Amino acid sequence: MDIQEIFRQYPYFREAATAFVVIFVNICALVILIAAGRERRRGDRRWAKESKGYMLVCQGQTYPLSAAEILIGRHPSADICFPETEISRFHALLTFSNGRWQIEDAGAHNGVIVNGRRISGPCTLHRNDAITIGKRRLVVVKGERM
């Protein structure tokens, strides 16, 4: 008997075949999701390696540098937010490019001080550098490898 004839005579056979396709494609999607999850972990490792695993420490609190642009300021939308009034709403901008971290003044009234010197342009950051913003002192440290 022709397969098309079987399909016509037994519609349940076609429904079962369709269900199999749907289930299999969904399994395929699930595997892609697992692959995406693994890509995320690889991405995190790559970022940790590329960005030297730097993070900022201030008064015992750690701020991981998880993106290539980190805004420090008083504004609630800032990535690292400090409430003190001597800190401007958008105080300093940390950027990552070409394998190094840089900090620059984002138009702050009280300026940004790195290792005791007030910066006037982008300043490359190294391990154990101290950044002073208002009364806050942030230290660049190398975090544990993820």
Next chain:
Amino acid sequence: MAKNSTKPLSHPLLLLLILIAHTAMMVLVIFSFGINAEVVKMAVAVLLADVAGSVILQIVQREACTVDTVMLLVIGMSTIYQSCFGGLSFALKHYIFGLAAFLMCQISYAVTRNPYRAERWKPAWYVLFFALVAAILLLTGSRSMWIDLGFITIQPSEFVKPVFVLIAASSIRTQLNKKTFLGIHFVPDNLMLILCTVVIAGLQWWCRDLGSLPTFVAVAGFGFLLRFCYLREKFSVRLIVFLAGCAVVAGVLAWKLAPAYVQERLHSDIWSDMSGTGYQQVKALTAVAEGGWFGKGAGNGTLIRVAASRTDIVFSTICEEWGLFTGMMTVILVLFLPASILTVPPRSYYHSGLAVGVAAVFMVQMTLNIFGSCNVIPFTGVTIPFISQGGSSMLSSGILAGFLKAAQAPVLTDPVLKKKGGA
């Protein structure tokens, strides 16, 4: 253990799964049509594309494989759908545009994977945007969105979408670059986005093609939301309420001031005019109901006789022939593309903007298409990315998918700093 869990799933395994998924679909096609030349052509073409795409990616680039894998899976599925609608005939044109979309994805990935460079090229995106707008105004027919070259028709408004997404994305550095004019502080980048939004909205109004307007408005809206709030989930509640209020006012104004034909669609009852304005939606809804959970079988549908069955109401056509389960599965797979950004978050704000813009385009288009077909909202006539027939839409979707890939595997090298040799 931890080290092993971060090993990538190999391309061969993913390829094998895609091949089995497509083969299983083609077995269903063979059950409906038997083995003939068209089936063989379609099978060879789809499976060859899977293998070739996977091998090329394995050689060229081993990162951000989620977007590529989903694209290969979806393009193959849509080629099978389009080849079977209303009878078997290999959809060669759709297949070629699918391959071209995959290629465009790789090109747009290469162009935008460096967020610093992509943002520095913004003046070029503005020029491209206004060139496309001028092309729509000057080269399309009166109040139309199509350019007819004789052998092919191009819809330049589809290509405006990726360019608009590039314009809507922004970085913190750009937002901090404020200018002052007559005592008013402003960010030039934001002014340009407002200008481009007004221009594209005006153009769509003029061309009487308001179907795509929600897509552009969504991209601009999310672009501004990111500008005001940045990311990091630290949204200002007052700002959100204010923006939501503005959106409601704009929505009410648009509702009241909409042209007569839009008003007619907004207020029409499709069931009282089944052979007139409600014809397509009535047929589309009936087709979904007739298809049931498992469909009538590939090629056994009747919706293909209705206009735009391969484009604007393609969801209903799939549901009729392949069933509601398959239709929903297809939608979920396409949504995997923008959702992939949740698994691998972007590292730069410009890439975040691009990813959010692409998600806005995909989500709004799919919502308008599927809900329009099902009479939840008025019929708008936009396409489902990668599934609907149409070369311009397919290529545009490929470019947008490339942005998602770029956000997942960025290159953080500032070309200006590199030239200067450091700070």
